[in-house]
Amino acid sequence: MAGSSHLIVDEPVVQLGRNLTFGLLDSIGRAIVTGQFGSAVFPTEAELAKQHGVSRSVTREAVKMLTAKGLLSARPRQGTIVQPTSSWNLFDADVLRWMLERQLSIDLLRQFNELRVAVEPEAASLAARVAGEDDIRRIDEGLCRMQAAECGFDDPLEADIAFHVAVLRASKNPFYIQLREVVSTALRTSIRFTNRIKGRTADVAEHAKVRDAIASRDPDVARIAMRTIIGDVLVLIEDRIPSIE
Amino acid sequence: MAGSSHLIVDEPVVQLGRNLTFGLLDSIGRAIVTGQFGSAVFPTEAELAKQHGVSRSVTREAVKMLTAKGLLSARPRQGTIVQPTSSWNLFDADVLRWMLERQLSIDLLRQFNELRVAVEPEAASLAARVAGEDDIRRIDEGLCRMQAAECGFDDPLEADIAFHVAVLRASKNPFYIQLREVVSTALRTSIRFTNRIKGRTADVAEHAKVRDAIASRDPDVARIAMRTIIGDVLVLIEDRIPSIE
DNA sequence: CAAGAACGTTTCATATGATAATTATGACTC
C-alpha cells in the first residue's frame, strides 16, 4: 500500500483491549477467525512478536489465552497451529463476537438461533418454577423497556436483550445463566441483520405472555410462548436463505 | 520414594498436564473451583510462583488461561481476584470437569441435565432434517454398542456417550457439536451418580426410536423420543433430592 | 479544619536475554 518508503512505519502496534496483551488477543483472535492463516503456517512466536511490535511475553500470554479458548495449540518444534473450528469454544463471548463480526454470516446467525430455540423456552419454563420476586421485577423491567422502545423512548435492541437476559437469569440454572453473555453478544453484534427483522420480532404482546406465564407459575405456557418468539425469528432468518442444505 | 535425605524435597511442583504451565493451570483451576480462595485474597503473582516452585512466566501464563476461561481477573495494585461463579465458562471442558470432580454435586448434575433436556431433543430434531449417511452410521454404531452393553460386551457408559455424541454431531450445528465434549466430560465424570440410574436409563428401545426417527426424517418424533430419554434421567435425579428450592 | 495535590507503595504489565526440553527432519548406517 503506502506507495513510497523503504522505511517501515511502525505497526500501529495493538490498541484494542485494556492493555497490550488483551489487544493482541483480540487482534490475533480476529485474524484466526477470518481465516488469515488458512490452515497454513502460523507465525513463530518471535515473528508474531515482531509483527505486532510487542515483546515475546505479551505474545506468549495472548497465544495461551487463545489456546484456552480452543483456537490454537502449540508444541515445541512443531510450532503453533490453528485448531479446526470444531474445537473452538463458541460459548466464549470473544470467539463468538469474532465469528459474527467477520462476515456477518447468516449461517452462523441461524445456527445460533437454533440454539436459542432449544434453550430459551426451557429457561422460561424453569423460570416459571423457580423465579423469585427480584427475577420477575427484572423481567418486568425488560418488558417495560420494550414498550417504551415501541414509542421511541428506548433502544429496541437493548430492551429485547434485557428481557431475554432476565429470563435466562430467572431460571437459576448456571448453564442458562452463562448464556446471558453469549446471547447479548450475539444480538448486539448481528444488529445489521436483525434490524430489518426487528420490527416484527419485537412482538411485545408475545413477550408479555412469557412474563405473565412466569409470574403465574405456568411452565408450559411460558415454554410455548418463548418458543413462538424465537421460532418466529428463526423463520424470518431462514426465509432469507433460498436453500440451505 | 528416595527415602533418605535431609535435603528438602522439592514441592511436588506440578505434574498434571503436558507441561508445567498446563499442570499449574489444572492445579490452580481445581483449587479455585473447590473454593480454596473463598472470595478471600488470591495469592500474588510472585507468591503463587513460589508456592508451586515455578517461574513467574509460567504462573502468568496459567493465570492468563484461567482469565480466558472466566475464573480470574487481574489488575495492577488490586491483584488477581477470583470471579463470581456466574462468569465462569461452564461450557469449557476443563472448568466443567473441575466442578464435577470437586464434590459430585447432585445439584450441578441436575442443572446439567436440564441443559441436555433442552438441547438434545432439538439436536435430534435437526438431525432428522440434515443428517447424512455417515451420521446415521455413527448413530447406528452407538446403538449397537448399547445393545452389546446390555449383554456385557461393551461399556454401557461409553456406548451411551457414543450414541448421544453421534446425534449431536448429526445436527451439523456447531453449537450443538461443541457440546459433544461437554456431554462426554460430564457423563464420564459423574459415573458414580449415574451408575445406579444407568440400569434403567440405558433404555435401548427408546434410543432406537430416536435413531429410527432420524433415519426416516421425522423431526418431531425424534425430538419427543429424545426428550423422553433425558426427561427420565432428570426425573430420577430429582427423585434423589427431596426438596430443591 | 478540610480539601486537594504530591508522593510512595504495591501489584500487575512488559521487555529482554539465556537455557532447557521436545521433536520433526534429514543424514546415516546396515
Next chain:
DNA sequence: GAGTCATAATTATCATATGAAACGTTCTTG
C-alpha cells in the same frame, strides 16, 4: 529400503529489570 541417530528449529522455562496503574498517605494550602 528400513531403521537409527544427530541436528536444528521451536516452544517451554527461568531470571531480572523496568514501566504503568491504582490506592493510600501525607503534606500543603485556603
